[in-house]
Amino acid sequence: MTETAASVRVTGxxxxxxxxxxxxxxxRALGLRGWVRNRDDGSVVALIAGPEDAVKSMIAAMSEGPAAAQVTDVWTEEADPADVPEGFEILP
Incomplete structure (x- = not known):
């Protein structure tokens, strides 16, 4: 199983x-590790890692977001899986 990681920025x-x-x-449902946090500019950023298919599924889901969200753009950049912590947390 190939592991991959991505840095993601979501606006809207x-x-x-x-x-x-x-x-x-x-x-967590996809078995990913990493974190998510709000930025002062109104965006949300995340660092995610796990099986390649699960990371792709997460990025696709982040393009939609929860029901109340209105996502306008999602930017992704490849990241090093070794830089992604275990578990998945919401950071301040």
């Missing part, structure tokens, strides 16, 4: 809509 109405809690639940 993604704060104040439970996006981080939703992302944590999605990531």
């Amino acid at each position: 109405r993604v704060q104040g809509v439970a996006y981080r809690a939703w992302a944590k639940a999605q990531a």
Whole structure:
């Protein structure tokens, strides 16, 4: 099983809509590790790692987000799986 990692930035109405809690639940359901956090500019960023198919599924899900979100853009950049911590957490 090939492991991969991605840094993801999501913009739109993604704060104040439970996006981080939703992302944590999605990531855990997919068996991913990493973190998610709000940024001061109104975006949400995440670092995710796991099986390649699961990472792709998570990125696709993040393009939709929870029901109250209105995602306008998702940017991804390849990351090093070794840099991604175990578990999945919401960071301050």
